[in-house]
Amino acid sequence: QASTDLSSVNVVFVVGGPGSGKGTQCERIVEKYGFTHLSTGDLLRAEVQAGTPRGKNLVEIMQKGELVPLDVVLELLRENITAKASSSKGFLIDGYPREMDQGIKFEEQITTPKCVLYFDVSDDTMTKRLLGRAQTSGRVDDNEETIKQRLKTFHDVTTPVIDYYSKNNMVQRVPAESSADEVFQQVQKVFDSMSL
Numbered sequence: 001q002a003s004t005d006l007s008s009v010n011v012v013f014v015v016g017g018p019g020s021g022k023g024t025q026c027e028r029i030v031e032k033y034g035f036t037h038l039s040t041g042d043l044l045r046a047e048v049q050a051g052t053p054r055g056k057n058l059v060e061i062m063q064k065g066e067l068v069p070l071d072v073v074l075e076l077l078r079e080n081i082t083a084k085a086s087s088s089k090g091f092l093i094d095g096y097p098r099e100m101d102q103g104i105k106f107e108e109q110i111t112t113p114k115c116v117l118y119f120d121v122s123d124d125t126m127t128k129r130l131l132g133r134a135q136t137s138g139r140v141d142d143n144e145e146t147i148k149q150r151l152k153t154f155h156d157v158t159t160p161v162i163d164y165y166s167k168n169n170m171v172q173r174v175p176a177e178s179s180a181d182e183v184f185q186q187v188q189k190v191f192d193s194m195s196l
């Protein structure tokens, strides 16, 4: 069956290491700018929770700090974008692309993003934040061993994606070591200067 043409939707990719503050900042962006927030991590956890066939085996992969298969993530994104394409001002795609192929396939099948928002944080800070969240999150991947592996996945597989979009002048880098309020000041500068 033919899929909806999504080439004219506004998309901003939001990337950064695990615990870099993507989800935290996206909530604020939604509040101020009215975008639709789609977190690939949240979509995958919802899939696991719902016990769908597609959600099977995902827990193990996430528990290891590895990336789930591209097809699953892209299909979830397509479905969710399609559902709101006509009513939404734009989409924040949080946690995506995490590997080069995800970026390529999304551009081929959906659209080219307006920009790539990158939260730049040291490994130390990300580890501290995630260990803090571990006390209440109940997430299978918020533990010391998985955090190490998630950081490795980020450096090995996601950094090349950021380099690629940097070369195309599409990356808006936000230093994100400081408090969520201070980081959001920087984020607002980016959004206020973006033409949509």
Ligand code: B4P
Pocket: 017, 018, 019, 020, 021, 022, 023, 024, 025, 039, 040, 041, 042, 044, 061, 062, 063, 065, 066, 067, 068, 069, 073, 094, 095, 096, 097, 098, 102, 129, 130, 132, 133, 141, 150, 176, 177, 178, 179, 180, 181, 183
């Ligand atoms: P995600 O759910 O994306 O998890 P994450 O990288 O930890 O980011 P999150 O948004 O949750 O954390 P945030 O930085 O906001 O991914 C989990 C797993 O799902 C992946 O490892 C992978 O297996 C799979 N997956 C997801 N997307 C995929 C894809 N595209 N392809 C394949 N697999 C995929 O916040 C972290 C903590 O820091 C919070 O406690 C927060 O309160 C705190 N914090 C945030 N900002 C702060 C600040 N400025 N100061 C102090 N604390 C702050």
